[in-house]
Amino acid sequence: MDLVVNAVSHEVDSAPLTSLLEVLREELDITGPKAGCETGGCGACTVLIDGEPRRSCLTALCMAEGREVTTVEGLGTPEALSAVQQAFIHHYAAQCGFCTSGMIVASSAYVDRGGSPDTGAIQEALGGHYCRCTGYVKILDAVAAVARGDDADTMSTAASPTSSYVSIGGTGNGGGGAA
Amino acid sequence: MTLHRGRGMSTIEYPTGMNQNGDPSQAWIKVKPDGRVDVFSGTADIGNGSKTIQSQIVAETIGVPYDWVTFDNSNTDSSPLCTGTFASRATFVAGNAVLKAAREVRGRILEIAGREMEIDPGDLELEDGSVSVVGTPARSMGVDEVAGAATFVHGELLTGDGAHLNPAAEIIDPETGEVDKPPHAAISYAACVAEVEVDDETGVVRVVKLTQAYDIGRAMNPTLLEGQIDGGAVMGLGFGLLEDSYPYYPANEHRGESMNTYHVPGMEGLPAVENVLIENPSTGGPYGAKGIGEMANNAQPAAIAIAIHDAVGVWVTEFPITPERLLAALDREAAGEDQPRREGKRVIYDEHLSVNTVATAKSWRP
Numbered sequence: 001m002d003l004v005v006n007a008v009s010h011e012v013d014s015a016p017l018t019s020l021l022e023v024l025r026e027e028l029d030i031t032g033p034k035a036g037c038e039t040g041g042c043g044a045c046t047v048l049i050d051g052e053p054r055r056s057c058l059t060a061l062c063m064a065e066g067r068e069v070t071t072v073e074g075l076g077t078p079e080a081l082s083a084v085q086q087a088f089i090h091h092y093a094a095q096c097g098f099c100t101s102g103m104i105v106a107s108s109a110y111v112d113r114g115g116s117p118d119t120g121a122i123q124e125a126l127g128g129h130y131c132r133c134t135g136y137v138k139i140l141d142a143v144a145a146v147a148r149g150d151d152a153d154t155m156s157t158a159a160s161p162t163s164s165y166v167s168i169g170g171t172g173n174g175g176g177g178a179a
Numbered sequence: 180m181t182l183h184r185g186r187g188m189s190t191i192e193y194p195t196g197m198n199q200n201g202d203p204s205q206a207w208i209k210v211k212p213d214g215r216v217d218v219f220s221g222t223a224d225i226g227n228g229s230k231t232i233q234s235q236i237v238a239e240t241i242g243v244p245y246d247w248v249t250f251d252n253s254n255t256d257s258s259p260l261c262t263g264t265f266a267s268r269a270t271f272v273a274g275n276a277v278l279k280a281a282r283e284v285r286g287r288i289l290e291i292a293g294r295e296m297e298i299d300p301g302d303l304e305l306e307d308g309s310v311s312v313v314g315t316p317a318r319s320m321g322v323d324e325v326a327g328a329a330t331f332v333h334g335e336l337l338t339g340d341g342a343h344l345n346p347a348a349e350i351i352d353p354e355t356g357e358v359d360k361p362p363h364a365a366i367s368y369a370a371c372v373a374e375v376e377v378d379d380e381t382g383v384v385r386v387v388k389l390t391q392a393y394d395i396g397r398a399m400n401p402t403l404l405e406g407q408i409d410g411g412a413v414m415g416l417g418f419g420l421l422e423d424s425y426p427y428y429p430a431n432e433h434r435g436e437s438m439n440t441y442h443v444p445g446m447e448g449l450p451a452v453e454n455v456l457i458e459n460p461s462t463g464g465p466y467g468a469k470g471i472g473e474m475a476n477n478a479q480p481a482a483i484a485i486a487i488h489d490a491v492g493v494w495v496t497e498f499p500i501t502p503e504r505l506l507a508a509l510d511r512e513a514a515g516e517d518q519p520r521r522e523g524k525r526v527i528y529d530e531h532l533s534v535n536t537v538a539t540a541k542s543w544r545p
């Protein structure tokens with residue numbers, strides 16, 4: 001069976017009902033999509049199929065035949081990252097990185113279809129993606145920045161709409177413990 | 180159906196480093212002939228940013244630009260030992276190890292530069308990748324030149340090693356848990372106020388807002404710090420309302436069964452979070468650092484439980500506070516029955532250490 005991933009056509013041997021996630025990771029060694037829950041619950045395996053975000057763990061290989069599959073690897077190159085990839089770096093939107101490729105793929109589809117920078121709209125679009133690390137704050141910031149059209153070099157890291165910080169303190173000596 | 184609003188506060192003190200200490204970390208640093216710095220430390224970065232923080236400590240301490248530093252922990256066999264990324268210890272304990280190694284490297288750079296410039300190393304300063312004579316900044320030499328001279332003229336390697344260990348505290352009184360020396364590397368403090376809305380018909384609790392204050396020692400990297408606190412807030416929300424990993428630790432089946440039965444908070448319906456950071460440097464941490472990793476998800480569940488009591492007048496005594504548990508608690512309350520209790524872990528409160536550190540922290544209030 002032929003499978004087109006990131007504009008490259010591959011001849012694959014897996015059985016037609018094998019999950020697309022397994023084919024990508026195990027047969028083609030394209031490991032951007034992560035195997036989180038493998039039951040459709042977390043979003044870590046998200047890829048684009050003809051530009052639409054889809055859970056590759058729930059997609060049979062035969063359903064992707066004749067269609068364009070895009071993984072996070074196909075969105076930009078290390079030399080020329082996509083706007084969403086740049087924004088994720090700029091806003092520190094990844095910690096462990098496990099959710100990140102799914103988040104970036106889904107966010108790319110969101111901004112490509114003209115999604116708004118409104119927090120509620122982004123939350124709805126990415127609502128099916130779990131992140132264990134970030135509390136979603138900086139992911140929301142990154143996606144909003146791209147949706148607003150912020151320039152990658154001048155993207156603000158101004159106050160987030162969902163989490164704010166003030167800092168107090170100085171140079172004393174507290175908190176003890178053995179040196 | 181009535182919606183009830185309530186507010187609750189909880190506070191926490193949280194140790195940095197392994198309980199009772201005894202958890203070493205080691206580091207080794209070498210400088211390449213072009214002055215670029217390789218750091219070998221066994222600390223695994225699981226997304227907490229320890230590679231970044233340790234590289235910052237090394238750059239700052241030696242006096243070279245941050246992007247000259249490469250942190251290598253690709254192989255725990257060739258890297259020096261680190262007890263691990265747990266117990267909020269990486270920045271403090273492993274950070275101290277790289278700090279000591281970096282100090283040694285700095286000394287070696289100044290030593291070779293002194294030989295090259297024929298001047299006492301004590302009269303040299305090192306900043307931003309350049310060694311210069313104190314008071315005569317025009318007399319200077321790049322760290323790259325120093326490293327080149329060390330390699331090709333003096334036949335030496337610029338290197339340094341460091342290790343940190345807070346010695347293990349032994350329990351001397353099993354009754355009280357009293358130990359023979361300070362049992363923690365440092366102690367951090369936090370407070371959290373939760374504002375909730377409780378639906379007394381469905382038992383659904385919505386956390387509207389979290390207001391949190393964190394004593395974080397020193398904000399080594401403010402953006403990464405925010406990441407830990409933002410993430411901790413949402414994790415704490417999950418522990419309070421959603422996440423149940425029955426059977427409880429130390430049962431070895433202790434884990435959620437699958438993503439479809441273990442619920443974590445998603446992106447929607449999150450509370451607004453307002454944070455206050457208090458920089459109250461530790462005495463022993465690198466640049467005054469303390470641990471923030473694990474403390475960040477502890478105060479929320481208790482604050483939520485107290486806010487629920489404030490809203491509807493019942494104590495729900497088990498986490499997570501699911502709608503089923505809350506409705507059962509309301510029913511028991513109405514029937515005049517006791518709420519269930521589970522035997523918890525025994526916590527030993529170290530009055531001396533706590534009161535001391537709280538007292539020092541007081542002078543910090545604005």
Ligand code: FES
Binds near residue numbers: 044055
């Ligand atoms: S792995 Fe596909 S949704 Fe979790």
Ligand code: FES
Binds near residue numbers: 094096097132133226
């Ligand atoms: S960054 Fe770790 S799960 Fe999102």
